[in-house]
Amino acid sequence: MVKKILTFLLILSLVLNAYFVWFAQPQPLGAGESAEQIREMQARINSLEEENEALKVQVLLNNQSLQSYASQIEFYRNRVVELETTFQACPVGQEGFATLQAPAVVQRIEEGENGPFVSETVIEEGALIDVSVEVRPGKxxxxxxxxxxxxxxxxxxxxxxxxxxxxxxxMSLTGTDTIFSITAEEPIPAVDGPSAGALMTLLTIAALDNDTELNDSVTLTGTIDSEGNVGPISGVIEKSEAAKAGGKTLILLPRENDQLVSYTYVQRDAGPFTIVERKPEFIDTEEFIEENVGIDVEFVDTIEDVVRYAV
Structure with missing residues (x-):
C-alpha cells in the first residue's frame, strides 16, 4: 500500500512540475514598481538574517557572562564567610519557611497524521507549580x-x-542558607527563565519574618531586578487560566504586561507575489482576563506592591 502511495505522489509531483514549467511561468516583470518591491523584500530578508546572526552572538555572550557572574558570586560569598568566621563576626543564621503556588506554562507536543505524513504541533497550557523556600543557618x-x-x-x-x-x-543572610524547592507534575520549560523571580523574593521575605502569613488565594508572575522592580513575562493568558483553575481569586501581573497583542493577517499582491502581513491590535489585559478568564487582576511595579497584595 505504501509503495502505491509513494508511486502516486511521485507521478503527481512530475505532473505538477510539468504544469508549472509549461503553463504557470510568471509573467516578466514589466513594471519598475514590482521589481523595486522585490528588491526591497530581498534587502529586508538580508537585513533580518544579519540581525539574527548578531542576536545569536549576543545570546552566547550573555550566557557566558551569566556563568562568569555566578562563579564570582560564589567565590566572594565563600570569602566573606571565611573572613567573618575568622573575626568571629559571622551573623547568626536565620530560620524560616514559606510556600506558594506559581503559574507557569507547560509545553507539550501533539502528533497528527495527514496521509503518509506525521505532523507535530506545540501546544502551550497553563499550570500551577509549588514553590517553597527554607532559610536555615549556613554559609x-x-x-x-x-x-x-x-x-x-x-x-x-x-x-x-x-x-x-x-x-x-x-538583615544579612551571610550566615544563612536559602533553599528553593520547585515541584511540578511534569517538566515546565517556560519557567526556565526569571519569571518566578518576584514570587521567590516574596517567599524569602515571608520566610525571614515568621509573623508574615501569605494569602494562598493570590498568585503572581514577574521578573525581579536588583532594585526590586517587577518586570514583564510571557504567557499571561495561560498563566491566568492556570491560576483560575487552581482556585486563585487574584493574580498579580507586571505593569508592563497591561496590554495584550492580537494579530490579524492582511494579504496584498506585489507583482506575481502575494505578501501576508501581520497587523497588531492592542487589548487591555485586565479587562480581557477578568471578562474571559474570570480572575481578578492587579498590576505591580515593585516588590513592595507585591507584598501589599499578597500578605
Missing part, C-alpha cells in the same frame, strides 16, 4: 532544587531574589 549559599529538572536559569533568579529580600528585611 550564605543560595540553592535550588527542582522536581523534575527544569533548567539552569533558576539559580540566577534565585540569587537576585535573595539579594532583594535581605535588603527589604534589612
Amino acid at each position: 550564605g549559599r543560595v540553592l535550588v532544587q527542582t522536581t523534575p529538572l527544569m533548567g539552569v536559569v533558576f539559580q540566577d533568579a534565585a540569587n537576585t531574589a535573595v539579594f532583594v529580600a535581605q535588603d527589604q528585611a534589612n
Whole structure:
C-alpha cells in the first residue's frame, strides 16, 4: 500500500512540475514598481538574517557572562564567610519557611497524521507549580532544587531574589542558607527563565519574618531586578487560566504586561507575489482576563506592591 502511495505522489509531483514549467511561468516583470518591491523584500530578508546572526552572538555572550557572574558570586560569598568566621563576626543564621503556588506554562507536543505524513504541533497550557523556600543557618549559599529538572536559569533568579529580600528585611543572610524547592507534575520549560523571580523574593521575605502569613488565594508572575522592580513575562493568558483553575481569586501581573497583542493577517499582491502581513491590535489585559478568564487582576511595579497584595 505504501509503495502505491509513494508511486502516486511521485507521478503527481512530475505532473505538477510539468504544469508549472509549461503553463504557470510568471509573467516578466514589466513594471519598475514590482521589481523595486522585490528588491526591497530581498534587502529586508538580508537585513533580518544579519540581525539574527548578531542576536545569536549576543545570546552566547550573555550566557557566558551569566556563568562568569555566578562563579564570582560564589567565590566572594565563600570569602566573606571565611573572613567573618575568622573575626568571629559571622551573623547568626536565620530560620524560616514559606510556600506558594506559581503559574507557569507547560509545553507539550501533539502528533497528527495527514496521509503518509506525521505532523507535530506545540501546544502551550497553563499550570500551577509549588514553590517553597527554607532559610536555615549556613554559609550564605543560595540553592535550588527542582522536581523534575527544569533548567539552569533558576539559580540566577534565585540569587537576585535573595539579594532583594535581605535588603527589604534589612538583615544579612551571610550566615544563612536559602533553599528553593520547585515541584511540578511534569517538566515546565517556560519557567526556565526569571519569571518566578518576584514570587521567590516574596517567599524569602515571608520566610525571614515568621509573623508574615501569605494569602494562598493570590498568585503572581514577574521578573525581579536588583532594585526590586517587577518586570514583564510571557504567557499571561495561560498563566491566568492556570491560576483560575487552581482556585486563585487574584493574580498579580507586571505593569508592563497591561496590554495584550492580537494579530490579524492582511494579504496584498506585489507583482506575481502575494505578501501576508501581520497587523497588531492592542487589548487591555485586565479587562480581557477578568471578562474571559474570570480572575481578578492587579498590576505591580515593585516588590513592595507585591507584598501589599499578597500578605
